[in-house]
Amino acid sequence: MIEVILGVLLLAAGGFLQTGAADHVPLATLVLPFRSLAVSLLCGAGLVLLMHGSYRRLRDSGRRDRHLVRSSGLAIVTLALAAAAVLLPAVIVSTLNFMKAGGFPVGYYMAAQGSLIVLVILAFVHARRQDTLDLEEGAAEDQGSGWSVVDR
Amino acid sequence: MSSTDSEGADLALNLGKIYNLYACMLLAFIVMLALAEELGTPRGTVAALIIAAPLLATVIAGLMSRTSNTEHFFAAGRIVPPFCNGLAIAAAGLPAVWFLVLPGLVYQMGYDGLAFPLGLLFGLLIGLVLIVPYIRKSGAATVPEFLGLRYGAGVRVLAALVILAAFLPLLAAALQSASSTAAGVLGLDASLAVAAMAAILLLTVVPGGMKGATWAGVGQGMVLITACLIPIAYWGAKTHGWLPAQLGYGAALPEISSLELTLIEKKLADVQTFKPHLKPFLQLDQMGFLAILLAVAFAAASMPHILQRSLTSRSVSAARFSHAWAALLLLLVLVSAPAVAALAKLEIYALIARPVPMAELPAWMAAPSRQGALSVHGVSLKLAGETVEALRAGAQDPAAVGRHMSDRPVAVREAWGALKDPVRAALVEGAKVLQANQAGDPWEVFRASVLPPVAAAAGNKTGLLTQAGLAVTPGAVMMMVPGMAEMPETVGALIPAGEITAALALAAALLVAMSSAIGGDLLAPLGGSGAPVQRRLWTSRVLMVILLGAAAALALESPPALADAAHWSASLIAAALFPALVLGIWSKRANGWGALAAMLVAAGLCVLYLIGTRFFAVEFYTASPQLSNASESAARRFGDLMTQWAAANSDTKAALWASLEDLARGTAIKPGLANWFGLPAAAAAAAAVPIGFGVLMIVSRLTPAPSAARQAFAGALRKPGGPLPAAEAASGRPVAGASA
Numbered sequence: 001m002i003e004v005i006l007g008v009l010l011l012a013a014g015g016f017l018q019t020g021a022a023d024h025v026p027l028a029t030l031v032l033p034f035r036s037l038a039v040s041l042l043c044g045a046g047l048v049l050l051m052h053g054s055y056r057r058l059r060d061s062g063r064r065d066r067h068l069v070r071s072s073g074l075a076i077v078t079l080a081l082a083a084a085a086v087l088l089p090a091v092i093v094s095t096l097n098f099m100k101a102g103g104f105p106v107g108y109y110m111a112a113q114g115s116l117i118v119l120v121i122l123a124f125v126h127a128r129r130q131d132t133l134d135l136e137e138g139a140a141e142d143q144g145s146g147w148s149v150v151d152r
Numbered sequence: 153m154s155s156t157d158s159e160g161a162d163l164a165l166n167l168g169k170i171y172n173l174y175a176c177m178l179l180a181f182i183v184m185l186a187l188a189e190e191l192g193t194p195r196g197t198v199a200a201l202i203i204a205a206p207l208l209a210t211v212i213a214g215l216m217s218r219t220s221n222t223e224h225f226f227a228a229g230r231i232v233p234p235f236c237n238g239l240a241i242a243a244a245g246l247p248a249v250w251f252l253v254l255p256g257l258v259y260q261m262g263y264d265g266l267a268f269p270l271g272l273l274f275g276l277l278i279g280l281v282l283i284v285p286y287i288r289k290s291g292a293a294t295v296p297e298f299l300g301l302r303y304g305a306g307v308r309v310l311a312a313l314v315i316l317a318a319f320l321p322l323l324a325a326a327l328q329s330a331s332s333t334a335a336g337v338l339g340l341d342a343s344l345a346v347a348a349m350a351a352i353l354l355l356t357v358v359p360g361g362m363k364g365a366t367w368a369g370v371g372q373g374m375v376l377i378t379a380c381l382i383p384i385a386y387w388g389a390k391t392h393g394w395l396p397a398q399l400g401y402g403a404a405l406p407e408i409s410s411l412e413l414t415l416i417e418k419k420l421a422d423v424q425t426f427k428p429h430l431k432p433f434l435q436l437d438q439m440g441f442l443a444i445l446l447a448v449a450f451a452a453a454s455m456p457h458i459l460q461r462s463l464t465s466r467s468v469s470a471a472r473f474s475h476a477w478a479a480l481l482l483l484l485v486l487v488s489a490p491a492v493a494a495l496a497k498l499e500i501y502a503l504i505a506r507p508v509p510m511a512e513l514p515a516w517m518a519a520p521s522r523q524g525a526l527s528v529h530g531v532s533l534k535l536a537g538e539t540v541e542a543l544r545a546g547a548q549d550p551a552a553v554g555r556h557m558s559d560r561p562v563a564v565r566e567a568w569g570a571l572k573d574p575v576r577a578a579l580v581e582g583a584k585v586l587q588a589n590q591a592g593d594p595w596e597v598f599r600a601s602v603l604p605p606v607a608a609a610a611g612n613k614t615g616l617l618t619q620a621g622l623a624v625t626p627g628a629v630m631m632m633v634p635g636m637a638e639m640p641e642t643v644g645a646l647i648p649a650g651e652i653t654a655a656l657a658l659a660a661a662l663l664v665a666m667s668s669a670i671g672g673d674l675l676a677p678l679g680g681s682g683a684p685v686q687r688r689l690w691t692s693r694v695l696m697v698i699l700l701g702a703a704a705a706l707a708l709e710s711p712p713a714l715a716d717a718a719h720w721s722a723s724l725i726a727a728a729l730f731p732a733l734v735l736g737i738w739s740k741r742a743n744g745w746g747a748l749a750a751m752l753v754a755a756g757l758c759v760l761y762l763i764g765t766r767f768f769a770v771e772f773y774t775a776s777p778q779l780s781n782a783s784e785s786a787a788r789r790f791g792d793l794m795t796q797w798a799a800a801n802s803d804t805k806a807a808l809w810a811s812l813e814d815l816a817r818g819t820a821i822k823p824g825l826a827n828w829f830g831l832p833a834a835a836a837a838a839a840a841v842p843i844g845f846g847v848l849m850i851v852s853r854l855t856p857a858p859s860a861a862r863q864a865f866a867g868a869l870r871k872p873g874g875p876l877p878a879a880e881a882a883s884g885r886p887v888a889g890a891s892a
Contacts, residue, residue, distance in 0.1 A: 012842075068870060072738075075281050086274050090442060093263070093432045103402030108430050111266040112490040113398070119273045120483050123280055123476040130285075131469050139871040141467050 003053025010046030014039045067137035074133060078126045085118040167233065174209065174371055178378065181205055186642040199337055199645040206375040206653045210356050213368040217360030225361035225689055226668060227293040228464040232366055237470070238477025239373030240366050241461045243654060244661035245276070245452070245478060246376070246485060247718055251654045252333070254486070255633075256626025258493035263432040264441060265493075269486035271445040273479055275452025280475040283453060284462045286737040286869040288471040289876065293362075293463060294665070295456040295729065296673040302736040302866060304744040310751055311729065312673035315456050316666060318724045320699070321717035323662045324706035327353075328714060330655035331707065336523055336631075337648045343708060349656065350704045357660050358693050362668075365660040366464055372657040373481065379650025380485045384492055387637040391495070401491045404498050405430060411501040415619055420504055422620035429497055436821055436832070443835035444821065450841045451722035454730040457661040460668070468872035496629050499636050500622070507616040510603040516635025518595040524563060525628030529610040529621045531579055533598050535567050539583035550576040578609035659703075667695040719820055719834040720762055726837035727754035731844035737870070739849075740863045746852030754844030761836045765826045769816035770809070773826040781823075781830035790815055790825055 017039050054076065059069075089096060089110035096107030104112075134140040182202075189198050223229055232240070250268070258265035292298035296315065300308030331345035340348075356368045388397025392404065408429050415421040427434045433441060452458070465471040503514065510528070520526035524534035542556035550573065557568040571579065582602030589597045604615055612621055624632075630651075634644025671692040706714070728751045735742040735750075764772040773780060774794075777787065793815065797808040818824030820834040831839055857863070864877040 071870060078281050079278065082274060082277050086270055086445070087442065090270075090445070091438070097430070097432070101402070102399075103405050105405070105430055107432065108263055108266075108405075109402070111263060111270060113487050115270055116273050116483050116486060119277050120476070120479045123277050123479045124473075126277075126281060127469070127472040127476050130472065134469075134872050139873050141469065141873040 003049050003056065005053075007046045007048070007050030007053055010042050010049065012046075014042030014046060017042065067133070067139045070133050070137065071130065074126065074129055078122055082119055082122055085122070086115045089115060167236065171236065171370060171374075175374055178205075178374065182378075182382075182642060182646075186640060189640055189642050195641040196339075198641040199648075202642065202645040203334065203337065203649045203652060206372065206649055207352055207656070209371050209375075210368045210653070210656060211352055213371055214356030214364040215359055217364035217367050219360050219363055220686070220689060222688060224363045225692065226672065228363040228366045230464055231466055232464045232470075232474070233466060234470045234473035235477050236370045237366070237461060237465055237474035238479075238481055239377075240369030240657075241373075241458055241474060241478035242481035242485070243369045243373035243376050243657035244461060245272075245455070245458045246482060246654055247658065247722075250489075251376070251380075251485070251651045252329070252630045253626045254489040255492035255496065256624070256629035258490045259496055259624070259629045260626060261435045262427060262429040264434065264436045266490065267436065267441050267444045268448055269489065271448025272452050272486065273482060274445065275449035276475060276479045276482070278449055279453035279459070280472055280479075283733050283737065284459065284475050285468045285472050285872065287459060287733070288463055288465060288468045289869050289872060290865075291876065293460075294668045294672055295459050295733075296669055299732060299736065299747070300673070302862065303732070303742075303747045307732065307744055307747045307751070308673050310748060311732075312669040314724060314728045314751070314755065315669045318721035319457075319662045319666050320703060321706070321714060322721045323659055323666070323699070323703040325714050325717045326655045326659040326662065327703050328707035330652045330659070333631075333648045333651050333655070337645070346704050346707050349652075349659075350700055353656060353659055353663065353700060354697065356656070357663050358696055361689075361692065362460070362464060362664050365664050366461070368660065369461075369657050372653045375653045376650050376657070377481060377484055379646040379653070380488050383633065383637075383639060383643050383646055384488050384495075386639055386643050387495055387633065388491070390637060397495070398487045398491045401494045404494050408494065408497055408501060411498070411505055414505045415501060418505065418507065420507060420616065420618045422618075425620060429494070437830070439830060440821065440832045440835065443831055443838040446841075447723060447726060447835040447837040450726035450730045450837050454726055454733055455722075456669075456725065456729070457658075457665040460665055461661065492630060492633060496633065496636065501619070504617055504619055504622070507614075509615050510607060510617060511600040513599045513603075513617065515595070516632060516638075519635060520624070520628045520632050521595070521598075523628075524567065525625045525631070527567070527623045528603055528617065529607050529612065530567065530571050530575060530623070531603070531606050532567070533595060535564065536579065536583055536586055536598055536602055537594070538564050538568075539579055540587050543580070543583055543587055550580050553580055572610070574609040575606055578605040582606060663696055663699060666699050667692045670695050670699075716766075716820060723758050723762060723834070723837040723840070724755055727758040727840035727844060730837075730841050731848050735845065735848050735852075736866065739852075740866045741857060742848055742852045742866075743855060743858045743862075745855040746848040746850075749851040750844040750848035753847045754840040757843060758836045758840040761828070761831075761840075762833055765823060765833050766817065769824060769826040770812050773816045776828065779828040780825055781827060782825045786815070786825055 017035060089107060093107035093111070096110065097105040099106040101109060106114075131140070185193075185198055185201060189195075217224075219225055221229070254265070254268065257268065287295070287298045290298050290301055292301060296308045296311040299311045327346060327349055330349045331342065334340060334349065335342050335345040338345075357365050360367075384397045388400055392400060412421070412426070412428055416426065432438075436444065462471045462474055465474050508514075513528075517526055518533065521533040522537075524532045526532060527535070538557065538560060539553055542553040545556055547553045547556050553576070554568065557565055568576075579602070582598075582605055585601045586594065586597050589601075607613075607615070607621060610621065612618055630647060633639075634641075634647060637644075671688060675691065731750045731754060732742075732747045736747065773782075773790070780787075782790070790812070793808060793812050797805060797812060800808055814824075816824050816826040818827070818832075821832045823830060823832050827833075828839075858866070861877060868874060868876050
């Protein structure tokens with residue numbers, strides 16, 4: 001658990017440093033000349049700690065409950081993909097804007113439509129996958145999937 | 153559970169038929185009206201019919217959902233199928249104001265305005281994955297009830313109070329939005345419009361509670377989607393020949409960029425203040441963009457009225473799919489907003505680049521100018537009209553007019569106050585001309601005789617409309633679209649109809665959430681679990697009337713702070729509820745003390761930041777200058793002004809204080825000097841939520857663990873099927889069984 005928290009804090013620190021929000025804090029000015037290097041180190045270390053910590057936690061709790069592990073895994077994957085689809089294009093938007101598709105600069109397109117479409121697809125895929133998972137692990141409800149469109 | 157459902161069973165069997173019928177009738181109605189308009193029906197009648205029809209359908213749905221069964225009144229019988237629920241969620245989940253304002257935001261802010269729709273859908277997904285299915289399993293009917301089951305009665309009461317505090321302004325804002333749109337389009341008196349909207353809401357929600365709100369909401373969702381798609385499809389097809397305008401408007405973007413260059417070359421745009429449409433991070437910096445995105449996401453994931461809708465689904469799996477369908481439907485709405493903004497910008501920039509002299513401003517500018525939403529060099533037709541009133545009351549010179557203005561509503565006062573003296577003088581002269589020409593069309597006289605001198609006084613000697621001189625409020629862009637695109641009234645009136653419907657859907661959902669919060673979560677535990685069923689129903693109904701009355705009074709008053717209500721409420725809800733909800737489901741160790749602490753600390757910080765940076769900006773900055781992202785020069789300027797203020801005598805003190813305030817305070821999205829790490833006020837939740845998580849975890853570890861029963865309850869939430877062990881009956885109500 002400590003690992004997870006530490007990982008998140010390091011990632012946040014890296015993010016802070018990257019966006020220049022903390023430039024006036026005295027500690028940060030020491031690091032400024034090596035900003036990219038520092039950001040990569042912080043984010044990399046944070047990511048590693050986060051993943052290892054999550055894996056450890058899941059493995060420990062998974063000794064008792066497969067359904068829990070698989071659901072948590074699915075939730076993490078979905079959220080990670082969603083975050084990537086939303087936050088990544090926003091971070092590198094200026095670079096993306098050099099490419100054009102159908103008149104749209106790609107960076108702008110991602111924010112206006114692309115990320116949104118990915119989110120909707122993820123929503124449906126997640127719901128279906130979770131239903132299948134529940135069925136496989138014997139945790140499903142008697143009524144079955146909610147996938148039927150209107151009513152019976 | 154099935155004994156309650158003779159009501160429900162009939163409805164469930166007929167749902168498909170009912171809503172297919174409704175959809176067909178809606179389309180047939182629109183076609184008929186289009187024909188009638190061709191044959192000569194006056195525009196006013198067409199507009200009135202298009203707006204009234206969905207409202208009538210809403211009222212009918214509400215009345216037909218009359219019920220005396222608590223299961224239905226509070227949770228719509230839990231029979232709502234996913235697609236229908238998705239429609240209802242979409243209708244209530246789109247903050248009503250966004251339908252009008254989002255295109256305007258993207259128009260003004262370009263890329264930066266997209267943080268809001270991105271945040272909304274991201275939040276919906278987060279809610280779907282982390283929160284929705286699990287609270288459905290708990291069998292609760294409202295969010296505070298769930299929190300009570302998981303954490304205890306104290307948290308339940310606090311959550312209900314938070315909901316009350318956050319939702320009342322939001323309800324008032326939604327009511328005001330609906331009534332001002334109706335008043336503007338139909339020419340009604342403002343108070344009459346508010347009363348009419350309130351009456352419609354009452355008829356929708358009082359007979360059937362959540363049931364009425366849900367079924368009306370499905371219809372409202374359909375109207376919303378129609379209102380979104382048809383007008384813009386018409387516009388896209390007409391001007392550029394694309395049918396899916398949302399995909400085709402990419403071709404317009406390079407045209408906008410080249411028009412921007414033309415405007416700069418011809419000196420029709422002020423290079424220093426000009427903002428290219430596609431360039432990101434001009435209004436918000438990158439961190440501000442991400443912060444606002446996250447804040448909106450946290451709010452969307454934990455909004456009680458949306459979560460309450462998913463609690464009415466048939467099953468856990470259905471709850472997931474309802475959210476997914478809502479995301480799809482909202483996608484259609486949110487994707488249209490930038491398209492509208494791009495088309496509008498194309499139209500307006502092409503107009504300015506022509507170039508166009510003031511005396512020949514197009515007719516579609518008349519209506520927004522009359523409402524004060526469109527101004528040239530700060531002067532709108534509404535302001536000119538107010539000046540004429542002042543002249544009639546006997547004022548002769550700008551100073552006297554200024555004194556008259558100080559009695560007028562805030563918007564007018566601010567508009568007058570923003571003008572510089574030469575412009576005021578020119579306006580007064582122009583108003584005299586307007587007064588003399590009573591017979592003519594005010595708009596004609598305005599653009600020919602009032603605007604040119606005003607523009608000259610403001611520094612624009614060319615007599616042409618410039619980009620810098622034109623100012624449009626965000627809400628006005630969408631309202632200008634029917635005029636700009638020369639749409640037939642049938643198509644054009646769909647836009648205000650969509651807005652009013654969305655506002656009423658939101659208002660209904662909020663009203664149900666608030667009345668359940670007071671009736672079910674605050675009063676019921678006090679009254680004991682033995683309260684007879686009928687009394688609970690009638691308590692809720694009476695509460696709805698009282699709350700609606702309060703909101704209507706607020707809407708009539710219309711204080712300017714109401715516009716901020718949206719992001720204040722969202723921040724408060726996100727900060728208070730998101731950590732408690734997520735950790736309640738995903739961590740067995742989280743306990744009541746932790747939840748209470750997290751809610752108080754996070755919400756408290758949020759409120760501190762919001763109120764501090766808005767109302768006490770100078771004190772806020774001086775208390776914590778090290779945390780602010782103010783630049784060296786700005787800080788020095790502030791320091792100088794501060795010393796001047798301290799040394800000044802009482803005459804100039806007030807003026808100096810005002811300039812200090814100006815420096816320190818920013819807007820909701822762009823902070824002034826008073827801030828912590830450059831966080832915009834609208835994004836306060838983005839920082840408060842992680843802090844809430846931390847506090848919850850720490851305090852939970854430091855205090856005794858939850859009881860074994862509660863921990864088992866938390867564990868069982870994660871499995872859709874399977875039994876739900878009863879948590880302690882601290883909430884005073886028997887726990888519902890597993891989803892039935």
